[in-house]
Amino acid sequence: MKGGNRIALVSAVVLGLITLAAVTAAWIAPYPFDAQDLTRLLEPPSTDHWLGTDRLGRDLFSRLLYGAQISMTVGVVTALIATAFGVIYGMLSGYVGGRLDNLLMRLIDVVYALPDLLLIILLTVWLGRGLLGMLVALSLVSWVTVARLVRGEVLRLLPLAHIEAAKAVGAGHLRIILHHLLPLIAGPLLVTLSFRIPAAILAESTLSFIGIGLAPPTPSWGSMANEGWAALRFSPHLIIVPSVAIVVTILAFNIFGDWLRDRFDPRRI
Amino acid sequence: MLALVVNRLLWGLPVLWLVATLTFALMRAVPGGPFDREKPLPPEIKANVEAKYHLDLPVAQQYLRYLGQLMRGDLGPSYKYLDRDVRAIIAESLPVSAQLGGLAFLVAVVVGLSAGIAAALRPGTWLDRAALVSATIGFALPSFILAVLLILLLAHAWHWLPPALWEGPRHAVLPALALGLGPAAYIARLARTSVLDVSRQEFVRVGRAKGLPPRTVLFAYLLKSGLMPVVTILGPLLAVLITGSFVVEYLFSIPGMGRFFITAVTNRDYPLIMGVTLVYAVVIVVANLAVDLLYGWLDPRIRAQ
Numbered sequence: 196m197k198g199g200n201r202i203a204l205v206s207a208v209v210l211g212l213i214t215l216a217a218v219t220a221a222w223i224a225p226y227p228f229d230a231q232d233l234t235r236l237l238e239p240p241s242t243d244h245w246l247g248t249d250r251l252g253r254d255l256f257s258r259l260l261y262g263a264q265i266s267m268t269v270g271v272v273t274a275l276i277a278t279a280f281g282v283i284y285g286m287l288s289g290y291v292g293g294r295l296d297n298l299l300m301r302l303i304d305v306v307y308a309l310p311d312l313l314l315i316i317l318l319t320v321w322l323g324r325g326l327l328g329m330l331v332a333l334s335l336v337s338w339v340t341v342a343r344l345v346r347g348e349v350l351r352l353l354p355l356a357h358i359e360a361a362k363a364v365g366a367g368h369l370r371i372i373l374h375h376l377l378p379l380i381a382g383p384l385l386v387t388l389s390f391r392i393p394a395a396i397l398a399e400s401t402l403s404f405i406g407i408g409l410a411p412p413t414p415s416w417g418s419m420a421n422e423g424w425a426a427l428r429f430s431p432h433l434i435i436v437p438s439v440a441i442v443v444t445i446l447a448f449n450i451f452g453d454w455l456r457d458r459f460d461p462r463r464i
Numbered sequence: 465m466l467a468l469v470v471n472r473l474l475w476g477l478p479v480l481w482l483v484a485t486l487t488f489a490l491m492r493a494v495p496g497g498p499f500d501r502e503k504p505l506p507p508e509i510k511a512n513v514e515a516k517y518h519l520d521l522p523v524a525q526q527y528l529r530y531l532g533q534l535m536r537g538d539l540g541p542s543y544k545y546l547d548r549d550v551r552a553i554i555a556e557s558l559p560v561s562a563q564l565g566g567l568a569f570l571v572a573v574v575v576g577l578s579a580g581i582a583a584a585l586r587p588g589t590w591l592d593r594a595a596l597v598s599a600t601i602g603f604a605l606p607s608f609i610l611a612v613l614l615i616l617l618l619a620h621a622w623h624w625l626p627p628a629l630w631e632g633p634r635h636a637v638l639p640a641l642a643l644g645l646g647p648a649a650y651i652a653r654l655a656r657t658s659v660l661d662v663s664r665q666e667f668v669r670v671g672r673a674k675g676l677p678p679r680t681v682l683f684a685y686l687l688k689s690g691l692m693p694v695v696t697i698l699g700p701l702l703a704v705l706i707t708g709s710f711v712v713e714y715l716f717s718i719p720g721m722g723r724f725f726i727t728a729v730t731n732r733d734y735p736l737i738m739g740v741t742l743v744y745a746v747v748i749v750v751a752n753l754a755v756d757l758l759y760g761w762l763d764p765r766i767r768a769q
Contacts, residue, residue: 305482307700308745312710312722313487313737316729321494397606404608405714407726424612424715431616438609446604453600 203454206447213444217263224257229412237430246436249422255436258414262437265415266444269329269399274391276334278384281341286372288342289349300346303339311336315398316407324410329402333395341387348380382459389455393448400441416441465757472756476749483745484534484738488527491734498543498732517543530738539742540735544727550739554721558743560630561713561720564639565706571644572701576651577694581687583652584659595652602649611642611715630718639716643709647701651694659690692762699755703748 216223225245232252240247246255288299315332322328352358352375361375402408403417404424411418416437423434499505499513514520518529533540539550548556583595605613618638619627626635662668663686671681710722721740728736 301479301482304479305486308479308483308748309486310707310725310741310744312725313729313741313744314490316726317490317494320496320729393604401606401608401711404606405711405726420608420612427612427616427620434612438612441606442601442604442609445606446601449600449604 199454199457202450206450206454209443209447210451213263213447214267216260217267220257220260220264224254224260226254226257228258228261228414229253230257237426237433239430239432247430247432249419249433250426250430253412255419255433258419259416259436259440261414262416262419262440263444265326265409265413266396266399266441268326269333270392270396270448272330273333273337273395274388276330277338277391277395278341278388280334281338282345282377282384284338285342285345285347286349286376289346289353290368290372290376296346299342303342306336306339311398315402319407324408326409326413329399329409333398336398337391337395341384341391344383344387345380348383349376352376352379385459386452386456389448389452393445393452396441396448397445468760469753469757472753473749476746476753479749480742480745481531484531484742485527487738487741488530491732491737492523494732496732498734500732517541530735534742539739542733542736544731544733544736550735553724553736554739554743557719557721557724560718561709561722562706564630564636564643564709564713564718564720565702567636567640568644568647568705568709569702571640572647572651572705573698575645576648577655577691579648580652580655580694581659584656584663584690585682587660592656595656599649599652599656602645603653605646605649607642607646608711608715610645611639611712614638614642615715628715628717630716630720635716639709639712639718642715643705643712647705651697654697655691655694658693659686662686662690688762692759695755695758695762698758699751699753700748702754703744703751707744707747 230253232248234252235244235248236252237250238244238248244254244256246259249255249258284299288296314336318332318335319328322331358371358375361371366375399408399415400417400420403415404421406418406421408417409415419437420434420441423430423432423437426433497514497519498517499510504510505513511520518526521529530540537551539554541549542553545553579595579599583592586592615627615638618624625637627638629635668681668685671685672678676685707721709718709720710725712718713720713722721743724736724740727733728740
């Protein structure tokens with residue numbers, strides 16, 4: 196268990212550094228993310244350009260820092276929206292129960308049966324391939340898992356004695372939900388939230404990698420990897436750098452999430 | 465048993481109908497039409513083309529027409545691929561995606577289960593730790609990065625396997641690994657946790673104490689109840705692997721169904737979007753049913769309900 200704590204601490208530090216890079220990118224990046232230097236294309240790492248340049252002569256290190264901004268924004272905002280919406284939906288379904296529950300759950304079946312990719316492409320066509328479109332699209336496909344979890348938890352908690360007692364002494368619905376149900380599902384929710392972030396980061400980078408995510412010149416790690424794929428033979432650092440960034444970020448989030456689960460979700464080991 | 469299957473399949477019909485309706489509505493809500501070009505067609509020609517595909521009718525009428533066609537098993541023409549209708553396109557590309565997805569599923573289950581079970585039976589050993597570390601890393605590797613790694617190492621550097629295309633068993637190895645190893649990591653973690661959990665329970669100890677052969681304890685006690693959580697995710701996983709392999713198909717230039725999601729939407733090829741989406745939905749409904757049946761077989765309490 197001690198080893199688990201140590202590695203969780205390491206990943207927390209890594210996440211802190213990535214967040215710091217994301218927040219301060221505008222100040223610490225040596226070049227703007229879209230500044231082209233057409234005299235220095237596809238250069239390997241050097242003292243001027245720590246990680247080299249891409250095929251438009253843009254500084255890879257600066258783009259990596261701005262990419263952290265994109266990834267963290269997409270991850271955190273999507274996870275928050277999905278969780279908020281999922282909590283409301285799942286709470287409504289589980290708490291009200293009966294026919295509403297049935298209806299809401301069938302609706303979830305439908306969303307599950309719709310391909311995520313289809314929803315995402317349609318929505319980004321509609322809202323544009325900017326950050327806003329990506330956030331809305333990814334939130335829309337990821338709230339269902341949260342809603343199912345919350346509903347399950349609520350159904351498990353409702354028959355418990357302290358809820359019955361609260362009802363018996365005349366607590367209102369809102370009071371029961373806010374004071375007696377939410378605190379009890381906070382643990383599992385926190386754990387889900389921590390796994391939704393890397394899932395959203397993964398989804399965005401994959402979409403950007405195949406060219407249907409964020410439009411250029413946005414420095415998404417996924418689109419950087421895509422540009423690297425085109426130059427694989429001669430400039431492998433172009434794909435290695437963003438790929439390492441993606442894997443390290445997702446890995447750190449997953450390890451941290453595992454640690455959170457061990458602490459706050461005692462039902463699962 | 466039969467009643468359950470029939471019941472569940474009947475439940476699938478309204479789900480499919482809702483999927484069709486929602487997709488239809490979403491498609492039409494997105495701006496742009498199938499015959500909008502950067503250089504617009506002359507209005508007379510556009511009107512003629514739209515009349516040919518009944519796009520001049522009110523949307524509600526188009527919707528009913530489509531549903532009517534669908535009941536007769538006709539998925540309609542593709543607006544973009546004029547030589548084939550949607551059914552022919554799917555008949556051509558779905559088997560490719562299904563083969564790739566099936567192989568990846570096999571990789572995921574075989575690799576994931578053996579690693580997870582082996583680790584759970586020897587907790588704390590180097591084997592356990594190695595399995596856990598590689599599963600954690602494998603789980604964090606996006607399939608596109610895994611694919612690039614495999615192509616770089618096994619195809620470009622060592623020339624063991626072809627880097628792309630779909631022309632026989634040798635071509636299937638890399639994409640199946642790229643698609644299957646991520647889920648394998650997930651299955652390994654899930655199986656390890658759950659088998660380890662079950663192995664601490666009393667009925668397993670009783671089984672050992674009364675002198676049952678280790679093999680019986682392993683298969684009839686440990687694995688049968690320890691693998692339940694794995695079974696629940698197999699259905700959605702199979703569905704995702706069969707239909708959602710678009711990234712891997714893209715990277716390896718495999719002529720599967722995945723690419724049609726992207727091209728059909730950008731072309732506003734309405735019937736093709738509908739067709740691909742409905743196939744996906746059918747796969748999901750059937751895969752979930754299969755899991756429920758398997759679940760009932762593993763857990764008698766559920767069968768009784």
